[in-house]
Amino acid sequence: MSTLKIENLHVCIDNKEILKGIDLTINTGEIHALMGPNGNGKSTLLSAIMGNPKYQVTEGSIYLDGQNVLEMSVDERSKAGIFLGMQYPQEIPGVVTSDFLRAALNAHQEKPVSLFKFIKELDKNIADLKMDENLAHRYLNEGFSGGEKKRNEILQMKLLKPKFALLDEIDSGLDVDALKIVSEAINDMKSDSFGCVMVSHYERLFELVSPSHVHILVDGKIVLSGGQELIDRIDKEGYRWVKELGFDFETEENKQPIVLGSCGNKVKAK
Numbered sequence: 001m002s003t004l005k006i007e008n009l010h011v012c013i014d015n016k017e018i019l020k021g022i023d024l025t026i027n028t029g030e031i032h033a034l035m036g037p038n039g040n041g042k043s044t045l046l047s048a049i050m051g052n053p054k055y056q057v058t059e060g061s062i063y064l065d066g067q068n069v070l071e072m073s074v075d076e077r078s079k080a081g082i083f084l085g086m087q088y089p090q091e092i093p094g095v096v097t098s099d100f101l102r103a104a105l106n107a108h109q110e111k112p113v114s115l116f117k118f119i120k121e122l123d124k125n126i127a128d129l130k131m132d133e134n135l136a137h138r139y140l141n142e143g144f145s146g147g148e149k150k151r152n153e154i155l156q157m158k159l160l161k162p163k164f165a166l167l168d169e170i171d172s173g174l175d176v177d178a179l180k181i182v183s184e185a186i187n188d189m190k191s192d193s194f195g196c197v198m199v200s201h202y203e204r205l206f207e208l209v210s211p212s213h214v215h216i217l218v219d220g221k222i223v224l225s226g227g228q229e230l231i232d233r234i235d236k237e238g239y240r241w242v243k244e245l246g247f248d249f250e251t252e253e254n255k256q257p258i259v260l261g262s263c264g265n266k267v268k269a270k
């Protein structure tokens with residue numbers, strides 16, 4: 001069993017504190033759902049775990065089986081078995097998708113994968129995900145639809161076989177059929193050597209991929225953890241009841257124009 005252990009994580013962006021002390025432990029064999037209103041730090045948490053340099057960790061720790069993740073570069077984190085399926089995958093004109101996937105796979109192995117074996121595995125996964133075969137020959141994500149980009153993230157996950165996958169709104173942009181296909185792909189990965197954190201707003205995804213743990217993140221903190229009952233309540237009532245429990249937070253819709261970041265700087269919210 002592997003463990004990803006996050007303790008008291010504080011993260012700033014441009015001197016504004018977004019994460020204010022996150023504690024979260026994920027073991028392989030577990031699927032964690034991470035929910036919360038927009039703009040409260042879910043993507044920030046996943047990006048900080050992956051090592052996006054925009055996100056400055058000011059306090060706290062992240063360990064993967066005792067290895068200090070915060071001391072690793074992004075590619076070292078990836079090689080150690082962490083994978084991020086992005087909320088907004090980047091378009092990279094000039095880089096052919098299949099070349100990118102092969103380079104990523106080779107970077108994870110001592111010996112490069114044979115072209116024959118790679119193509120076999122790529123074709124199988126493309127077929128499983130019911131993706132258009134031509135996508136692999138096009139530039140990475142360029143002109144892909146929202147759903148195609150998300151499936152391409154899942155394709156990467158299937159090829160790289162991470163220990164821990166962080167999937168950020170992987171269901172956004174997917175129609176009902178695509179959602180089923182992606183859910184099946186995630187369910188296929190489920191094993192004692194795979195753990196996952198899934199950010200989503202929708203009960204439907206969590207019905208298809210039953211999470212073992214559920215967390216609600218508001219105002220940069222995980223304020224509640226539990227099981228399926230939290231998803232059901234959010235689906236029925238939204239997040240108002242979380243406020244009524246005494247946890248104050250803003251939604252993107254009612255952000256104040258000026259906030260005092262606890263990193264000490266007065267910043268203008270966009």
Ligand SMILES: Nc1ncnc2c1ncn2[C@@H]1O[C@H](COP(=O)(O)OP(=O)(O)O)[C@@H](O)[C@H]1O
Binds near residue numbers: 013036044
């Ligand atoms: N790259 C960035 N630059 C400036 N502010 C950012 C950046 N990324 C996120 N933020 C801000 O951090 C807060 C949390 O954002 P995010 O983690 O994306 O929330 P969520 O994923 O929960 O919707 C928001 O106020 C957002 O505007």
Ligand SMILES: [Mg+2]
Binds near residue numbers: 042043044087168
């Ligand atoms: Mg987000």
